Amino acid sequence: VINYKYSNTLEKARGVCVKSTLREIGERDSVKLIRAVLDSASDIGEGDDCAVLELGDNYLLLTTDVIVEGRHFPRGTDGRTVGWLVVAVNLSDIAAMGGKPLGVVVAAALPKHKSAAYLKAVSRGMKACAASFDTEVVGGDTKESRITTLAGFALGIAPKDKVMLRKGAKPGDMLAVTGTLGLAAAGYHSIKSKPKKGSKKGLEALLKPRPLIGEGLILSGTGKVTSCMDLSDSLASSLHQLSELNNVGFEVEYEKLPISKEVHSCGIEPKRAALYFGGDYQLLLTIKKNAFSGVKKSLKKSGTNLTIIGRVTKKADKILIVDDKIERLENKSYEHFK
Amino acid sequence: VINYKYSNTLEKARGVCVKSTLREIGERDSVKLIRAVLDSASDIGEGDDCAVLELGDNYLLLTTDVIVEGRHFPRGTDGRTVGWLVVAVNLSDIAAMGGKPLGVVVAAALPKHKSAAYLKAVSRGMKACAASFDTEVVGGDTKESRITTLAGFALGIAPKDKVMLRKGAKPGDMLAVTGTLGLAAAGYHSIKSKPKKGSKKGLEALLKPRPLIGEGLILSGTGKVTSCMDLSDSLASSLHQLSELNNVGFEVEYEKLPISKEVHSCGIEPKRAALYFGGDYQLLLTIKKNAFSGVKKSLKKSGTNLTIIGRVTKKADKILIVDDKIERLENKSYEHFK
Numbered sequence: 001v002i003n004y005k006y007s008n009t010l011e012k013a014r015g016v017c018v019k020s021t022l023r024e025i026g027e028r029d030s031v032k033l034i035r036a037v038l039d040s041a042s043d044i045g046e047g048d049d050c051a052v053l054e055l056g057d058n059y060l061l062l063t064t065d066v067i068v069e070g071r072h073f074p075r076g077t078d079g080r081t082v083g084w085l086v087v088a089v090n091l092s093d094i095a096a097m098g099g100k101p102l103g104v105v106v107a108a109a110l111p112k113h114k115s116a117a118y119l120k121a122v123s124r125g126m127k128a129c130a131a132s133f134d135t136e137v138v139g140g141d142t143k144e145s146r147i148t149t150l151a152g153f154a155l156g157i158a159p160k161d162k163v164m165l166r167k168g169a170k171p172g173d174m175l176a177v178t179g180t181l182g183l184a185a186a187g188y189h190s191i192k193s194k195p196k197k198g199s200k201k202g203l204e205a206l207l208k209p210r211p212l213i214g215e216g217l218i219l220s221g222t223g224k225v226t227s228c229m230d231l232s233d234s235l236a237s238s239l240h241q242l243s244e245l246n247n248v249g250f251e252v253e254y255e256k257l258p259i260s261k262e263v264h265s266c267g268i269e270p271k272r273a274a275l276y277f278g279g280d281y282q283l284l285l286t287i288k289k290n291a292f293s294g295v296k297k298s299l300k301k302s303g304t305n306l307t308i309i310g311r312v313t314k315k316a317d318k319i320l321i322v323d324d325k326i327e328r329l330e331n332k333s334y335e336h337f338k
Numbered sequence: 339v340i341n342y343k344y345s346n347t348l349e350k351a352r353g354v355c356v357k358s359t360l361r362e363i364g365e366r367d368s369v370k371l372i373r374a375v376l377d378s379a380s381d382i383g384e385g386d387d388c389a390v391l392e393l394g395d396n397y398l399l400l401t402t403d404v405i406v407e408g409r410h411f412p413r414g415t416d417g418r419t420v421g422w423l424v425v426a427v428n429l430s431d432i433a434a435m436g437g438k439p440l441g442v443v444v445a446a447a448l449p450k451h452k453s454a455a456y457l458k459a460v461s462r463g464m465k466a467c468a469a470s471f472d473t474e475v476v477g478g479d480t481k482e483s484r485i486t487t488l489a490g491f492a493l494g495i496a497p498k499d500k501v502m503l504r505k506g507a508k509p510g511d512m513l514a515v516t517g518t519l520g521l522a523a524a525g526y527h528s529i530k531s532k533p534k535k536g537s538k539k540g541l542e543a544l545l546k547p548r549p550l551i552g553e554g555l556i557l558s559g560t561g562k563v564t565s566c567m568d569l570s571d572s573l574a575s576s577l578h579q580l581s582e583l584n585n586v587g588f589e590v591e592y593e594k595l596p597i598s599k600e601v602h603s604c605g606i607e608p609k610r611a612a613l614y615f616g617g618d619y620q621l622l623l624t625i626k627k628n629a630f631s632g633v634k635k636s637l638k639k640s641g642t643n644l645t646i647i648g649r650v651t652k653k654a655d656k657i658l659i660v661d662d663k664i665e666r667l668e669n670k671s672y673e674h675f676k
Binding site for chain 2: 020021022024025030033034037050053060064065068071102103105107109111113114116119123126127136140141142143144145146147149151153155
């Protein structure tokens with residue numbers, strides 16, 4: 001979610017020419033423009049995965065994510081997968097802030113020619129995903145549309161003193177990721193490659209991602225995480241976002257990246273898959289120096305691994321170290337089924 | 339919003355053939371089907387404007403409503419109006435339950451050829467509407483789409499002992515509406531008629547509706563309202579919904595309907611405008627017998643009028659009395675810009 005509770009005047013859309021089209025200004029400036037207009041007093045949750053509302057000692061976390069057929073999932077994807085996906089991508093935003101989900105609503109816009117069986121499958125997928133993470137799809141709205149479009153909204157809650165924000169990374173902190181990188185890329189490859197080179201695990205990561213709700217709760221509980229976000233965008237793009245928000249840089253060691261075995265076995269370029277592809281719903285986090293082994297141990301209870309991949313630096317560079325050579329991390333990510 | 343927290347087995351989609359298309363089964367059975375799949379334990383908020391989550395002595399109210407260009411607003415509508423509309427229709431669902439809005443998020447899917455000025459205007463409209471009702475647009479998401487589609491999501495809160503539900507109408511209760519009926523129809527007429535016969539007030543009611551947040555809070559505060567919903571669907575369709583949910587009927591006296599002057603002055607058929615058109619974001623409510631004058635007096639503080647239009651009956655008929663003749667209320671409503 002793009003959080004509009006935003007007060008950084010430097011970020012305002014002073015430079016955006018209002019005569020431009022959205023194609024010309026791109027998503028980045030579109031967001032700046034909206035932020036500049038909606039600018040409000042609070043800066044909690046600035047740029048975070050969820051918007052944040054205060055409620056006593058807690059924050060309510062609100063997020064929305066839309067998935068569109070042919071853009072976020074391929075045409076012909078079965079309904080159950082689509083239903084799972086729309087709930088999962090929204091819960092992932094709650095997970096990234098260490099929140100506990102309270103409920104999900106889904107507004108589904110579907111073409112009239114779709115079958116009732118398809119709708120039933122979508123509903124089952126939504127229910128299955130929500131139930132897996134101890135929450136429910138509590139409501140929604142149905143509309144007609146030419147292209148299958150599902151807008152999900154998730155509500156979560158997190159104690160104020162535990163919530164994980166994108167802001168907070170400090171020079172000297174360790175940079176870490178959960179799980180592996182590039183599985184979604186391997187899954188994408190198994191759809192697009194001819195002849196098909198399958199990665200069932202990859203396909204599952206791409207279209208039926210598992211939001212890391214339990215992991216987020218454990219991580220936030222340690223009190224040692226200084227910033228966190230999910231990796232729905234690419235690792236490189238996420239690092240650029242964290243860098244800008246925290247006014248810090250990152251040094252990433254390529255050989256430490258936990259690149260999925262599936263990436264190697266399906267023959268796609270590992271660097272591209274792990275750094276620039278996106279679609280992995282893992283968590284990217286910074287941790288207080290010396291606290292890593294404790295955090296990793298806590299997380300082990302959930303069955304998820306945590307890997308140090310680099311560190312936070314003072315200089316706002318985003319660099320990758322490969323065999324002692326330094327490369328710059330580009331700020332790019334893909335929309336996969338365009 | 340269609341509330342999926344639903345436990346009435348009679349309402350289940352036993353009869354829906356899964357081979358049918360959504361065109362064949364229609365929205366009504368689509369909803370039954372989703373409900374049957376998502377069926378959960380709670381029946382609070384059954385069929386209500388918002389989905390409901392318990393939070394101590396309060397309910398959190400969650401709702402979502404999508405607006406699509408060419409369907410819910412005419413092509414070419416200015417951005418500010420579109421932004422206002424998406425926030426207003428969502429806040430109206432909060433109002434209908436007597437809730438206080440906590441925040442709104444909007445997922446906007448826009449064509450690339452739209453201008454930055456348009457996006458700015460949309461943002462301004464969203465902000466203006468939210469600010470008018472003492473809340474904020476706290477986050478959102480932007481995506482690309484061929485057709486301008488805005489999915490709004492509102493979060494509200496209401497004390498458990500004050501919340502107004504659709505369920506609760508009892509035979510003998512009075513049936514009442516706020517404000518006037520048919521203004522949105524008059525507005526629609528001013529767009530569609532050739533030569534144009536303007537109703538500026540009607541156009542405003544249609545495209546820049548005022549969610550009755552203050553009114554909902556006053557009404558729920560009286561403790562005398564037995565059921566309530568907004569009139570975004572037509573009056574006739576809303577009565578059918580309340581009838582089915584409460585297992586009661588309604589007698590409506592045509593001459594008591596507070597039909598807007600604009601309806602008469604623009605020359606459209608008053609009965610169709612007031613009963614079947616929809617798009618008026620007024621509140622439809624049932625009130626304990628003998629409590630009407632007290633409730634009307636309380637509501638007057640908000641400047642909004644309350645009119646008795648009939649009563650709740652034991653027999654599940656939905657009838658209209660015109661000059662002592664009895665007509666049945668049809669179950670119909672329109673999607674206006676189809």
